Amino acid sequence: MSILVLYATVEGHSRKIAEYAAAHLEKMGHGVVVGDVREPGFAIPGRFDGVLLCAPVHMGRYPASVAQFILDWKTALAEVPTALVSVTLAIRSGIAEDRAEAEGYPAHLEKKTGFHIPKVHHAAGALKYLEYDFFKRMLMRQIASKEGGPVDTSRDHEFTDWAALDTFLQEFADDISLAARA
Numbered sequence: 369m370s371i372l373v374l375y376a377t378v379e380g381h382s383r384k385i386a387e388y389a390a391a392h393l394e395k396m397g398h399g400v401v402v403g404d405v406r407e408p409g410f411a412i413p414g415r416f417d418g419v420l421l422c423a424p425v426h427m428g429r430y431p432a433s434v435a436q437f438i439l440d441w442k443t444a445l446a447e448v449p450t451a452l453v454s455v456t457l458a459i460r461s462g463i464a465e466d467r468a469e470a471e472g473y474p475a476h477l478e479k480k481t482g483f484h485i486p487k488v489h490h491a492a493g494a495l496k497y498l499e500y501d502f503f504k505r506m507l508m509r510q511i512a513s514k515e516g517g518p519v520d521t522s523r524d525h526e527f528t529d530w531a532a533l534d535t536f537l538q539e540f541a542d543d544i545s546l547a548a549r550a
């Protein structure tokens with residue numbers, strides 16, 4: 369099967385997830401093209417058996433490029449299995465309301481685009497203290513402290529559960545194979 373994996377990213381972690389997903393799907397025997405959702409180039413949804421989007425939430429929303437891409441391509445996306453890896457930190461929060469908010473972000477995207485995303489995986493992202501400027505570092509440290517996360521700003525912290533992502537990718541690949549046989 370041929371699979372398109374597109375990502376949006378601000379600090380690189382969703383790209384890392386997309387590249388990991390692409391490598392994993394390739395290992396499973398699929399042909400995969402991975403790219404930036406802002407510049408899909410020749411990699412357009414109608415040419416693939418499945419499409420995986422990987423996108424982070426910053427300040428309560430996905431990058432505008434993600435909604436724009438879905439709006440531009442929703443007819444083609446509706447024809448093949450399409451999935452979203454939603455990358456957030458709130459999904460691992462110690463506070464139940466924060467986790468519920470993270471679980472609700474894909475629904476906001478659906479509302480904005482009028483496109484139902486049939487399959488969603490919530491992946492915890494990363495705290496890149498070493499890459500943030502001073503103010504962002506302080507803000508993220510404060511949020512981490514409130515949510516029970518790490519406050520050691522002398523290093524980055526990565527929370528993605530790669531084994532859970534593997535399981536999700538297997539299910540997604542199975543959906544694609546099933547849809548192709550139908």
Ligand SMILES: Cc1cc2nc3c(=O)[nH]c(=O)nc-3n(C[C@H](O)[C@H](O)[C@H](O)COP(=O)(O)O)c2cc1C
Nearest residue numbers: 378379380381382424426427428456457458493494
């Ligand atoms: C300025 C800023 C705002 C963020 N806002 C949110 C948020 O509203 N909800 C959330 O769950 N995570 C939030 N995060 C965490 C990011 O989703 C997380 O760091 C993710 O790994 C970023 O992915 P990226 O490297 O692909 O941009 C925020 C991170 C930063 C730096």
